[in-house]
Structures are given as C-alpha cells and as structure tokens.
Amino acid sequence: MPATVPLAPLPSAAAELAAQHELGALVATFKPQRFGVVVKSSFYLTLAVLFFLFVVPAVVFYYVSLRRHPDFNRRQGAKRLYLFEHGMIADQETGAGTVAVRWDRVRLYEEQVQKIINGIPGPILHTCVAMTPGANVTVTNFYENANTWAPAMQRAVLLAQGATVQKAFLAGDVLDFGDFDLSTAGIAHRKQLLPWTQVGQVKLGGGAVAVMKTGESDFWARAMAKSVPNLQVFLAMVDKHRSS
Incomplete structure (x- = not known):
C-alpha cells in the first residue's frame, strides 16, 4: 500500500x-x-455576501456547514x-x-x-x-x-483472516457473511441452499453481489454489497470452493 x-x-x-x-x-x-481553490473561494464569497446581507444566516452557515x-x-x-x-x-x-x-x-x-x-x-x-x-x-x-x-x-x-476462515470452514463451521452463509454443504441465502457443485461465478455490479447457478444466465441469489462483511474474504472463499 x-x-x-x-x-x-x-x-x-x-x-x-x-x-x-x-x-x-x-x-x-x-x-x-x-477543496480546490475555486470551490474554497466560492464558499468565502458566499460567506461574505451572507455577512453583508444577513448576519445571523452567515453565522449559521459558517458553524453548521463550513466548520465541518x-x-x-x-x-x-x-x-x-x-x-x-x-x-x-x-x-x-x-x-x-x-x-x-x-x-x-x-x-x-x-x-x-x-x-x-x-x-x-x-x-x-x-x-x-x-x-x-x-x-x-x-x-x-x-x-x-x-x-x-x-x-x-x-x-x-x-x-489477516483468509487462512483462519478457511480453517473454520474445513472444520465444519457455518461462516456468516451477512445475507449469505458458507459451509461445506454450499451457499445459503434466505434458508435456500445451493450446493458447491452447482455454484457458478459471483458477479459484482450496481452495488450488488450476485451468485450465479451453474448453467443458468440469471442469478440464483443477490444481495447489496454493503451488506456483505469482509467482501473480499467472501469472494475468495466462493472462488476457491465453487464448481467452475
């Protein structure tokens, strides 16, 4: 880095x-x-105009907006x-x-x-x-x-976590990745299980994670990427154990 x-x-x-x-x-x-020079200058200009015309709104603008x-x-x-x-x-x-x-x-x-x-x-x-x-x-x-x-x-x-997660997986633990659970049986989503032999690719797009079923063009399950903790660990595990 x-x-x-x-x-x-x-x-x-x-x-x-x-x-x-x-x-x-x-x-x-x-x-x-x-901010860049232009943006910063525009804020100063806005503040100056507000002070000239309306003192109270100028103070509010400074302390509520600019001070952040x-x-x-x-x-x-x-x-x-x-x-x-x-x-x-x-x-x-x-x-x-x-x-x-x-x-x-x-x-x-x-x-x-x-x-x-x-x-x-x-x-x-x-x-x-x-x-x-x-x-x-x-x-x-x-x-x-x-x-x-x-x-x-x-x-x-x-x-930091990849090897530990893999060890827990092989020991039979169910791994919690938010909307998805991973186990030696496959991927679970909303109480539905997709065995590893049927798991295809996992696609990222539009802020979502889509799990594909082998041989099908539509996704089997989909969840917002922001709801999947440790996303790269999840993707690595699926890629390691999926069927293709």
Whole structure:
C-alpha cells in the first residue's frame, strides 16, 4: 500500500494506541480531503455576501456547514487515517475520538456510490464501516485518496483472516457473511441452499453481489454489497470452493 504522504513520526497518542493494539508497522497515512481553490473561494464569497446581507444566516452557515470541513477548521484538518500492518487508526470524521481496529478481528462493510449527472459519471464515494467488539468507525471520502485506502483495507482483511476462515470452514463451521452463509454443504441465502457443485461465478455490479447457478444466465441469489462483511474474504472463499 503506497503512502499518500511521507510517513512522518506518529503523534504520541496514536503511537501509544498502535502499540496497545499491536498494529505493527505503519504502512500509509491519509489526510482529510480539501477543496480546490475555486470551490474554497466560492464558499468565502458566499460567506461574505451572507455577512453583508444577513448576519445571523452567515453565522449559521459558517458553524453548521463550513466548520465541518478541514479547510475551515484546524481540528478537522489535523485528523488522520493511519493504516498499519495489522490494523488501522482513524480519527472520527464528526466529533472527537480516535478508534483503533485490528484486521484479524474486524467485520468490514463497504459501500461505493457513483452519481451520474447529465450522463457524466461523477466521483465514486466510498464508505467503509469497520466493526470490532467494543469499537466501530466509519471512514468516508472525508479522507483523500479513497480509491487507495478502501481496497487496501479489503486486501488487509483478506490477508489477516483468509487462512483462519478457511480453517473454520474445513472444520465444519457455518461462516456468516451477512445475507449469505458458507459451509461445506454450499451457499445459503434466505434458508435456500445451493450446493458447491452447482455454484457458478459471483458477479459484482450496481452495488450488488450476485451468485450465479451453474448453467443458468440469471442469478440464483443477490444481495447489496454493503451488506456483505469482509467482501473480499467472501469472494475468495466462493472462488476457491465453487464448481467452475
């Protein structure tokens, strides 16, 4: 995972948290995403006009809207997302608080949304929700380079949990992946079971995961990708055990 900024020494609080959770070596650091000059100037112009015409709405606009952005709030601008060998530390986007999670314990949910405006695709908006016993954190495009940190999280979870999940599978455990359950018998979805001998490909598209049945063009089962925890682990397991 390439770092997006030079890997400066960790602040003492983050370093202590990383040591406490045994997160290992720092791999990448991500800063909050900032507006371009044109957008930032337009906000300043709007604020100036509001102050000139309506003082109270101007104050509300500043404290309710602008203060949430790192360009207008030093505390927001000082927040960081750190990816480590064995986990991550994230400053919460709203409010105060720093959360540490380990890749080997996390259930990671990811949603990608892309708006189409007048036929022109807009940027992809990423939301990753990391849930562990006693600690949850949501990471969004508040942090820059989401197309780097989002897939990096998924790869890290697969690396940390893949072998353990495979071992549990072979031992006969039923693996919970949200709308899907995996076992040596096959894939279960809404109390329906598809044996591994009949499982074809798994397709991703339109924000959904579709499980195909061998020899059929229509999907056997479909669920929103954001509802499947540790999606890359799920995909790897299905690919390993499906019939073709």
